[in-house]
Amino acid sequence: MFGLNAKDTRLLWIVIGLTMLAPFLLNPFPEGSELAQFNAGYPDLMQRFVIFGIFAIGFNILFGLTGYLSFGHAAFLGVGSYAAIWMMKLLTMNVIPAIIMSIVFAGLFSLIVGWISLRRSGIYFSILTLAFAQMSYALAYSVLTPITGGETGLQAKISDPRILDSNAGEFGRANLFGLHMNSSYELTIGRWEFTVNTGYYLAACVMLISFYMAIRIFRSPFGMMLRAIKSNQQRMNYTGLSTRPYTLAAFVISGMYAGLAGGLMVAMDTQVGPERMFWTASGEVVLMTILGGAGTLIGPVLGAGMIKYMENIISKINDSILHQWFSFLPDGLEDVIVAVVHPFIGKGWSLTLGLTFMAVVIFLPGGLVEGGQRLGRLFGRKSAESDKKTPPAE
Amino acid sequence: MSTSNFTRRGVLKSGAVAGAGLALPTIFTARSAAAFTNDPMGSSVTLGFNVPQTGAYADEGMDELRAFELAVEHLNGGGDGGMLNTFSSKALGGNGILGKEVKYVTGDTQTKSDAARAAAQSMIQKDGAVMISGGSSSGVAVAVQALCQEAGIIFMAGLTHANDTTGKDKKANGFRHFFNSYMSGAALAPILTSQYGTDRKAYHLTADYNWGYTTEQAIRESTEALGWETINTVLTPLTQTDFSSYIAPVLNSGADILVLNHYGGNMVNSLTNAVQFGLRAAEANGKKFEIVVPLYSELMARGAGKNISGILGSQNWDWKLENQLGARYSGTNAFVQSFGTKFGFPPSQAAHTCYVQTLLYADAVTRAGSFNPCAVVEALEGFEFDGLGNGPTLYRAEDHQCFKDVLVVRGKENPENEFDLVEIVEVTPVAQVTYAPDHPQFAGGNLGACNPGA
Numbered sequence: 001m002f003g004l005n006a007k008d009t010r011l012l013w014i015v016i017g018l019t020m021l022a023p024f025l026l027n028p029f030p031e032g033s034e035l036a037q038f039n040a041g042y043p044d045l046m047q048r049f050v051i052f053g054i055f056a057i058g059f060n061i062l063f064g065l066t067g068y069l070s071f072g073h074a075a076f077l078g079v080g081s082y083a084a085i086w087m088m089k090l091l092t093m094n095v096i097p098a099i100i101m102s103i104v105f106a107g108l109f110s111l112i113v114g115w116i117s118l119r120r121s122g123i124y125f126s127i128l129t130l131a132f133a134q135m136s137y138a139l140a141y142s143v144l145t146p147i148t149g150g151e152t153g154l155q156a157k158i159s160d161p162r163i164l165d166s167n168a169g170e171f172g173r174a175n176l177f178g179l180h181m182n183s184s185y186e187l188t189i190g191r192w193e194f195t196v197n198t199g200y201y202l203a204a205c206v207m208l209i210s211f212y213m214a215i216r217i218f219r220s221p222f223g224m225m226l227r228a229i230k231s232n233q234q235r236m237n238y239t240g241l242s243t244r245p246y247t248l249a250a251f252v253i254s255g256m257y258a259g260l261a262g263g264l265m266v267a268m269d270t271q272v273g274p275e276r277m278f279w280t281a282s283g284e285v286v287l288m289t290i291l292g293g294a295g296t297l298i299g300p301v302l303g304a305g306m307i308k309y310m311e312n313i314i315s316k317i318n319d320s321i322l323h324q325w326f327s328f329l330p331d332g333l334e335d336v337i338v339a340v341v342h343p344f345i346g347k348g349w350s351l352t353l354g355l356t357f358m359a360v361v362i363f364l365p366g367g368l369v370e371g372g373q374r375l376g377r378l379f380g381r382k383s384a385e386s387d388k389k390t391p392p393a394e
Numbered sequence: 395m396s397t398s399n400f401t402r403r404g405v406l407k408s409g410a411v412a413g414a415g416l417a418l419p420t421i422f423t424a425r426s427a428a429a430f431t432n433d434p435m436g437s438s439v440t441l442g443f444n445v446p447q448t449g450a451y452a453d454e455g456m457d458e459l460r461a462f463e464l465a466v467e468h469l470n471g472g473g474d475g476g477m478l479n480t481f482s483s484k485a486l487g488g489n490g491i492l493g494k495e496v497k498y499v500t501g502d503t504q505t506k507s508d509a510a511r512a513a514a515q516s517m518i519q520k521d522g523a524v525m526i527s528g529g530s531s532s533g534v535a536v537a538v539q540a541l542c543q544e545a546g547i548i549f550m551a552g553l554t555h556a557n558d559t560t561g562k563d564k565k566a567n568g569f570r571h572f573f574n575s576y577m578s579g580a581a582l583a584p585i586l587t588s589q590y591g592t593d594r595k596a597y598h599l600t601a602d603y604n605w606g607y608t609t610e611q612a613i614r615e616s617t618e619a620l621g622w623e624t625i626n627t628v629l630t631p632l633t634q635t636d637f638s639s640y641i642a643p644v645l646n647s648g649a650d651i652l653v654l655n656h657y658g659g660n661m662v663n664s665l666t667n668a669v670q671f672g673l674r675a676a677e678a679n680g681k682k683f684e685i686v687v688p689l690y691s692e693l694m695a696r697g698a699g700k701n702i703s704g705i706l707g708s709q710n711w712d713w714k715l716e717n718q719l720g721a722r723y724s725g726t727n728a729f730v731q732s733f734g735t736k737f738g739f740p741p742s743q744a745a746h747t748c749y750v751q752t753l754l755y756a757d758a759v760t761r762a763g764s765f766n767p768c769a770v771v772e773a774l775e776g777f778e779f780d781g782l783g784n785g786p787t788l789y790r791a792e793d794h795q796c797f798k799d800v801l802v803v804r805g806k807e808n809p810e811n812e813f814d815l816v817e818i819v820e821v822t823p824v825a826q827v828t829y830a831p832d833h834p835q836f837a838g839g840n841l842g843a844c845n846p847g848a
Contacts, residue, residue, distance in 0.1 A: 044515035151603030
């Protein structure tokens with residue numbers, strides 16, 4: 001269906017199921033229970049899951065297919081965000097123009113950056129993109145302050161012109177033809193509480209479309225050409241084939257994905273700051289892709305979810321919560337265990353993430369996807385044989 | 395490889411599925427029935443304390459967290475009650491807020507707007523916080539304040555000193571107890587001119603964000619009005635740690651005063667660099683070269699060590715206030731007493747403002763009889779109170795800014811211990827630092843209407 005083979009269709013349906021049921025799947029623990037700490041089914045975090053999923057899917061089109069490692073993708077995310085917030089300030093709080101313009105501007109910007117950076121490959125390409133990203137960050141931070149608002153960033157204000165809105169002059173909310181992005185419906189079933197949020201479902205639908213397009217790109221002749229570039233670019237050049245247009249196209253497409261993610265971030269939460277373009281943000285998307293499995297379809301989305309989960313959930317566990325958990329232990333032992341766990345929670349969440357990342361890279365070079373495949377092979381019903389004949393899922 | 399199936403059946407099938415997918419989200423448009431966001435239903439109410447636990451302002455953040463912990467303890471009837479005993483409003487009885495036990499959640503702002511907003515969102519959406527407080531940077535305060543306005547939550551700003559927080563970025567759901575750049579300028583300028591003369595030439599180094607801009611503007615305008623001249627102003631990145639290249643040109647610029655519009659770790663580094671370059675021993679234009687730090691704090695003084703002695707600046711509050719200037723500042727000793735007993739050292743001004751903000755919020759809810767943000771806004775607007783350490787104070791209705799006396803302080807020459815680093819030079823009466831709500835330094839803002847959310 002949708003022009004996909006059976007296997008990809010199944011993958012797409014799984015992703016559709018997961019994203020549509022996310023508010024329920026991510027809140028498995030009843031409200032008020034001690035494990036409710038690990039619930040991730042609140043709108044802001046779910047939105048982050050899918051938005052960074054889009055960002056990582058786009059990055060994977062460049063890195064996973066062509067092997068070009070860009071260290072500057074956060075710049076496109078930032079450009080998309082700034083374009084989106086300006087559309088909201090000038091035109092309307094409706095998110096459609098904001099999202100469209102974020103893609104357009106990020107595409108144009110990535111065309112310029114790609115046209116210059118793609119003259120080199122390997123480490124030189126990475127450094128060039130990193131330089132561009134840091135340059136954009138510095139520009140947004142201090143040089144272009146009138147456009148970017150400097151460190152404070154930009155927000156929707158009452159005084160914005162918003163020429164297409166009938167309620168300009170009042171406080172505007174991001175909406176889709178009147179449907180507010182932050183409106184939610186609280187569903188209480190027994191002791192469980194689920195939040196169904198408009199913004200999340202918009203972002204999720206956009207993510208599904210992006211995911212579908214990524215599958216089509218992966219399976220197209222164009223995708224095959226990109227993979228050929230990854231495996232041996234020199235040989236392709238010797239056969240008389242210019243690879244530049246293909247890499248540039250892949251670069252621009254992944255830049256547009258990043259811009260789309262930036263635009264959606266603004267649609268969900270109408271504010272932009274330059275730290276979104278800082279090099280650590282570019283590094284984060286690299287981590288997401290590798291953690292999930294570079295070159296695979298679903299991997300980057302899983303990686304994005306994993307990192308955002310750790311950042312938002314692990315970082316909120318503090319010592320008093322730990323004491324609650326281990327209160328059943330004798331006092332001395334309880335203190336020892338809390339002291340041992342302490343460095344890995346709260347502000348130490350990045351330490352936990354680092355260890356996880358190392359473990360994944362060392363033991364599962366194919367990322368979380370490889371872990372899933374191994375599990376599948378372990379418990380699968382004789383499907384191991386057929387797996388050997390077909391190449392691993394991508 | 396792509397497998398194309400543009401047959402009639404294929405298109406119909408795909409179209410139906412896509413249509414169903416697009417229609418799905420529109421089922422969920424109902425809104426919850428509560429009158430306002432996070433109406434506390436059970437026997438407890440949750441407050442969110444969002445402070446920097448990592449980054450340049452982490453010291454301030456940790457002290458704020460201690461103050462919040464103490465405030466919650468006092469609200470729930472624990473400890474010695476602290477300022478509840480001296481507060482002029484007697485609505486709070488140590489039985490929580492409106493009989494509900496106060497609980498709190500914490501988050502890390504990382505002094506980044508995005509991280510701060512993500513932490514605040516999780517407090518609002520996941521933990522059901524009905525009020526957010528804290529923060530140690532004006533950039534973050536402005537970002538979180540806007541978020542709270544949108545979500546229908548009260549924001550009680552922590553340490554934020556830029557004019558913008560209650561100026562061009564003010565919001566109906568946001569309140570600031572801390573003083574601001576304009577007040578620093580108005581309090582400092584007369585003292586600077588009387589100490590250093592009226593024919594001085596100033597050189598500004600300014601942190602490159604909204605707080606830096608408004609502080610530089612405030613100091614420049616109020617000193618220029620008294621005869622000073624501004625030679626040059628230079629912006630420095632917030633992430634800068636070595637200011638040598640910015641300090642080097644100062645001596646030959648013709649200036650005889652250096653104003654460091656820096657805070658936290660920035661200020662400690664730039665001041666240390668300035669002293670290393672011999673600025674404090676230098677002479678320029680036949681006068682002794684002087685350094686001014688508009689916004690002072692004990693934590694910064696501790697970081698800067700000996701270098702800070704003799705340098706003038708302004709503060710919102712100091713733990714020695716009541717001992718040195720009498721009962722007008724009652725509440726100070728009560729707070730220092732309970733903070734010192736619990737943690738073993740005196741509180742910083744960041745801790746004080748956060749403690750007071752929590753009490754003020756709890757009091758406003760109790761007086762209003764409701765957690766509804768609009769009722770709280772009404773209870774706080776134009777509220778006059780005393781006994782919270784700053785003397786008689788007004789929460790002005792026009793911009794949600796507190797008006798109270800401002801301290802001009804100086805780094806002590808021979809501190810007796812590591813907590814007694816600052817001496818109070820003068821207390822500027824509130825009348826001298828009051829300005830009209832439409833003052834040019836605060837222009838362009840609009841409170842808008844209060845938003846109860848949901």
